[in-house]
Amino acid sequence: MGEPKPPIPAGEERVTIESEHLAAIVRSSDDAILSKDRSAIIRSWNEAAERLYGYTSEEVVGQSVSILIPPERQGEELEIVARIVAGERVEHYETVRVRKDGTRVAVSLTASPIHDARGEVVGVSTQARDISLARMAKDRLMGAFEGAPVGIAVFSVEPGAFGRLHQVNAEMTRLLGYTEEELAAVSPGELTHPDDAARETVLIEELAGGKRSSYGIEKRSRHKDGRWIWVWLTVSLLETEDPPRSAVAHMLDISERKAAETELELARANLERSNAELDQFAYVASHDLKEPLILLSAYARMLGERHGDSLDEEGLTFLGHVRDEAARMKAMIDDLLDYSRLQTRAEEASTVDLAEVLDTALTTLAPRIEESQARVDVEGSLPSVEGSPAQFERLFRNLISNALKFRSDDPPVIAVSAEREDGAWIISLRDNGIGIDPAKAGRIFEVFHRLHSQEQYAGTGMGLAISKRIVERHGGRIWVEPAEGGGSVFKFALLA
Numbered sequence: 001m002g003e004p005k006p007p008i009p010a011g012e013e014r015v016t017i018e019s020e021h022l023a024a025i026v027r028s029s030d031d032a033i034l035s036k037d038r039s040a041i042i043r044s045w046n047e048a049a050e051r052l053y054g055y056t057s058e059e060v061v062g063q064s065v066s067i068l069i070p071p072e073r074q075g076e077e078l079e080i081v082a083r084i085v086a087g088e089r090v091e092h093y094e095t096v097r098v099r100k101d102g103t104r105v106a107v108s109l110t111a112s113p114i115h116d117a118r119g120e121v122v123g124v125s126t127q128a129r130d131i132s133l134a135r136m137a138k139d140r141l142m143g144a145f146e147g148a149p150v151g152i153a154v155f156s157v158e159p160g161a162f163g164r165l166h167q168v169n170a171e172m173t174r175l176l177g178y179t180e181e182e183l184a185a186v187s188p189g190e191l192t193h194p195d196d197a198a199r200e201t202v203l204i205e206e207l208a209g210g211k212r213s214s215y216g217i218e219k220r221s222r223h224k225d226g227r228w229i230w231v232w233l234t235v236s237l238l239e240t241e242d243p244p245r246s247a248v249a250h251m252l253d254i255s256e257r258k259a260a261e262t263e264l265e266l267a268r269a270n271l272e273r274s275n276a277e278l279d280q281f282a283y284v285a286s287h288d289l290k291e292p293l294i295l296l297s298a299y300a301r302m303l304g305e306r307h308g309d310s311l312d313e314e315g316l317t318f319l320g321h322v323r324d325e326a327a328r329m330k331a332m333i334d335d336l337l338d339y340s341r342l343q344t345r346a347e348e349a350s351t352v353d354l355a356e357v358l359d360t361a362l363t364t365l366a367p368r369i370e371e372s373q374a375r376v377d378v379e380g381s382l383p384s385v386e387g388s389p390a391q392f393e394r395l396f397r398n399l400i401s402n403a404l405k406f407r408s409d410d411p412p413v414i415a416v417s418a419e420r421e422d423g424a425w426i427i428s429l430r431d432n433g434i435g436i437d438p439a440k441a442g443r444i445f446e447v448f449h450r451l452h453s454q455e456q457y458a459g460t461g462m463g464l465a466i467s468k469r470i471v472e473r474h475g476g477r478i479w480v481e482p483a484e485g486g487g488s489v490f491k492f493a494l495l496a
């Protein structure tokens with residue numbers, strides 16, 4: 001059994017105890033609590049008021065409450081008193097007050113009447129809460145909202161509809177050309193291009209149906225002047241509400257990027273078309289040139305066979321030149337045909353084991369390798385890549401046969417290696433040949449471009465052009481660097 005409860009005091013004693021308790025609550029409250037009479041003279045003042053405003057109760061009790069009010073807001077307290085006397089409620093009234101040191105503080109006021117024994121309102125007690133931190137946070141947020149370089153809008157989400165715009169920032173009004181009030185009156189759906197609306201309606205329905213919490217879309221929005229502008233729009237539900245009823249949209253003007261993309265796409269299509277035309281031209285021209293060339297060779301051969309006896313030495317030399325040049329022209333035409341075919345008759349891509357296709361190239365070149373007493377070393381392993389096996393075999397064949405052809409006096413030594421760099425494979429073919437003047441190295445990949453005469457080194461000047469096209473068709477690039485100690489390193493990079 002517990003202690004017997006002390007008897008509950010009654011009458012005057014009880015009123016006194018209650019008043020003391022209430023006074024203690026007021027004293028220790030975190031809110032600044034003050035009371036004033038009907039003429040706004042301060043009558044009581046708690047410790048929190050002292051902390052908030054900086055005045056002690058001795059300093060303010062008996063003074064008019066106007067000492068707490070900024071000059072431009074004088075009259076506000078009298079109005080609050082009048083409203084309370086008239087029986088109105090004043091709650092969370094946000095305003096500004098002045099401290100003893102002259103600084104201002106944002107407060108939220110709640111006022112209540114003080115009645116006398118007859119029920120007459122004789123004064124008003126005011127509770128004030130410092131909201132400067134909350135206000136500052138809100139102001140900062142509003143500043144960020146208003147000053148954001150992207151259009152921001154808060155709008156309602158309703159199933160099957162675009163909803164209504166509640167709040168938009170300055171950039172949104174600038175982007176769309178409407179004022180805030182005008183935007184509040186339109187549905188975002190009306191500002192969406194008909195060709196994009198269906199796509200977005202699906203997304204909005206998923207958003208409203210809880211299937212997704214955000215989406216992003218590239219679409220055209222209508223400017224007030226009737227223009228359609230390309231925008232990147234992201235919409236996210238405001239998860240602070242349950243269930244979410246509003247969403248926030250961020251809108252970025254991407255018309256310039258879109259225009260650039262369209263231009264680029266056009267340029268790419270044009271380039272592709274003119275490249276195809278050029279290839280077609282090269283193909284037709286070389287094909288058609290072959291016929292007279294074959295006849296030319298045949299007549300030169302017949303001239304030699306049937307009338308060789310009646311030609312003097314000079315005549316025979318000239319005839320030899322005619323045959324050689326016809327043969328060279330045939331080689332050039334064949335290479336040109338191959339070059340144009342690389343584009344027009346591309347086989348399907350498959351996985352290419354570069355070590356395997358290098359082997360095939362070496363087998364084809366074996367007699368020349370042996371004849372020149374060359375050595376070909378593979379340093380480390382070679383990767384597999386996606387592409388055309390025949391074209392990679394051709395690439396290795398071209399590069400190795402150049403290394404054999406443009407050799408120095410030493411027996412050719414060719415090293416093939418692969419390394420990974422920034423998500424790409426770099427394949428290198430190093431030789432100890434005559435080397436290439438770096439100033440001229442850029443042009444050797446051009447069609448028919450050669451650095452030597454036919455007498456010095458025979459060739460069509462197509463090998464590296466074909467090699468370049470093969471590498472580029474596989475999304476890579478090719479270049480040459482001088483090798484340490486003489487010679488050249490041909491390198492090509494392919495995406496790994």
Ligand code: ADP
Pocket residue numbers: 402403406431433434435436444445449450451452458459460461462463464465488
């Ligand atoms: P071609 O071999 O028929 O002359 P390419 O297009 O293969 O044509 O080469 C173009 C030119 O680049 C060659 O004429 C030569 O001057 C130079 N070149 C190519 N490969 C090498 C190499 N490995 N070393 C030195 N020079 C080279």
